Amino acid sequence: MFDQIAAVTLINLRSIPQRALLSGATVFSIALVVMVLLGFLAMSSGFSKTMQGTGSADVAVMLRTGSQTELNSGLSVDQLRLIEEAPGIARDANDIPIVSGELFVIVDGIKRASQTEANLPLRGVGPAAQSLRQGFTIVEGRTYEAGTNELIVGEGIIREFAGFDLGQTIRLGSNEWVVVGIFSTGGTVFDSEIWTDLTVIQNLYQRGTSVQSIRARLTSPEAIEEVRAYAENDPRLNLDIQSEVDYFASQAGGTAMLITYLGVPLSIAMAIGALAGAWNTMYSSVDTRMREIATLRAIGFSGFAAAFGTMVESLALAGLGGLIGAAGVYLLFNGVSASTLGSSFTQVVFSFAVTPMSVVLGLGLALIVGFLGGIIPAIRAATVPLLAVHRS
Amino acid sequence: MTDLYQLTDLSKGYTRGREAITIFEQLTMSIQEGDFIAIMGPSGSGKTTLLNLLGGIDRPSSGSVDCQGVRIDKLSQGKLAKWRAANVGFIFQFYNLMPTLNAAQNVELPLLLTNLSGKARKERVATALDIVGLADRARHSPRQMSGGQQQRVAIARAIVADPKVLLCDEPTGDLDRKSADEILETLQLLNKDLGKTIIMVTHDPSAAKYARRELHLDKGRFVEAAELAQ
Ligand SMILES: Nc1ncnc2c1ncn2[C@@H]1O[C@H](COP(=O)(O)OP(=O)(O)OP(=O)(O)O)[C@@H](O)[C@H]1O
Ligand SMILES: [Mg+2]
Secondary structure, three states, X not given: OHHHHHHHHHHHHHOHHHHHHHHHHHHHHHHHHHHHHHHHHHHHHHHHHHHXXXXXXXXXXXXXXXXXXXXXXXXXXXXXXHHHOOOOEOEOOOOOEOEEEEEEEEEEEEEOOOOOEEEEEEEEEOOOOHHHOOOOEEEEEOOOOXXXXXXXXXXXXXXXXXXXXXXXXXXXXXXXXXXXXXEEOOOOHXXXXXXXXXXXXXXXXXXXOOEOEEEEEEOOHHHHHHHHHHHHHOOOOOEEEEEHHHHHHHHHHHHHHHHHHHHHHHHHHHHHHHHHHHHHHHHHHXXXXXXXXXXXXXXXXXXXXXXXXXXXXXHHHHHHHHHHHHHHHHHHHOOXXXXXXXXXXXXXXXXXXXXXXXXXXXXXXXXXXXXXXXXXXXXXXXXXXXXXXXXX | OOEEEEEEEXXXXXXXXXXXXXXXXXXXXXXXXXXXXXXXXXXXXXXXXXXXXXXXXXXXXXXXXXXXXXXXXXXXXXXXXXXXXXXXXXXOOOOOOOOOOOHHHHHHHHHHHOOOOHHHHHXXXXXXXXXXXXXXXXXXXXXXXXXXXXXXXHHHHHHOOOOOEEEEEOOOOOOOHHHHHHHHHHHHHHHHHHOOEEEEEOOOHHHHOOOOEEEEEEOXXXXXXXXXXX
């Protein structure tokens, strides 16, 4: 039994070059399907990784009630002062509360690759801001001096946008700035931001003393409940208080889901197209070899062996397509930096991440296409009429 | 000589659309072991159909096909396939070789259905290729061979599992005179020296001369049987 199956399979595989064009098109279309699926998954997982890497459990993010994003929020300096006195807020060695009132505005940047404009966040921050971001380091240059037109720029911005090199003077809106430092937060969302002193932004953009968000270090992750209770008991504090982890998870979820919900249906639609192609190729494999298959059956080979050989051929073409697709995505995209619209209509720079799980998923999809495309032709191969031996 | 085949009251018809056509009606005949029969007759007279019935790749509408006590018309699909593998070798007008396998691999195909070891198979394949005079062409692909050589590979494939019967449907129909004569000599040798029973359909009267006897089929009946002394 094994010998005849091996022989029929060999005959099938060796006959592929006779249908080189058709078989090649099938491999190509399946590779394309897998590339689209893996491309979207790599985008989505890279984006999620960036967003999820951003949050700390012991940092609270506070916005005006119901505002959802920083852009829609507005808080007064009085509210900032009240929060500084709240229980559950951590203090530094000098007994100063670790709280940063922040205000961000949108400026235009020029993308290096496409030379097109895109929105960038320019964030005015308080002195505690840097210690509120885990892993914050100045990788080149120095930090800005308070009250001046100096900027520091996240690593992601340097990668994707032109004009922010160290020491350069850059015009953003109607103001000129000097880039004095490059900072990194280890690949989080803040690497896609530009920072300067809060009071400078308040002055230049006529915001008085108001801020949009307050970030505060908590004495422990659980202390967030104390802060919430404190805020609820004070009618002057009209705040939504979330841990930073939760804040970014909810912000990332939307975009990651959008990528997935766009990518998965698109891949499935394409997979159906590829399925038709695989079916056609395998149908032709059986059709053009009717006489061969009938001859094998006349010699005494089983219908099962004929079906098996056809199925292996189909799976081999699909598997090859899957491997090419996965390799293509890996070589083209893995680790490649990209940026997309994040929360608040600004760009988030992230890296495509081709995960082993997504490769398995892609190959799985390819084999499903091969299996479904091969099944009817395989049945046909098993039931080729013996009298087809006489066809010329 | 003993009977190899006994056909009794054999009928075979096809329906083509609403039209029913009868090819054989109540045909009774026997074929003896060791015979070499040339079946001749006009196109559409049922020659190929008769070979199909003898080879177990088609079934009669009624009547029986008995081969050494086995009612092959009654065998299930699977049993019939096994019976074919053990008892019949087919030789077709267009050789029906696997184009992607070389000569030796083509000849080996029927042996893949046996329990023979790889080594025993190789020996049998070499012997069969030797008999048809193609020992030096084992690794050649069908594409690299002439029609006559391809037909000889097909003959090697038909005899490699040592069946009793060879069923040949116009084996020289696609060949020039010289190649045809070589093939016919080979068949004659297989009949005389190895005792294979051969039933050969041919349109060519000079090909029929190689057989022990000729049968003339017309509209499903044998019209005259000429015994030829060899
Ligand atoms: N599968 C089939 N379905 C319907 N009719 C068939 C089928 N096979 C054969 N026939 C018909 O049966 C008759 C006998 O066919 P067969 O092939 O046995 O003739 P033949 O003697 O071999 O002819 P030729 O010399 O042309 O090969 C023909 O009329 C043919 O059209
Ligand atoms: Mg015929």
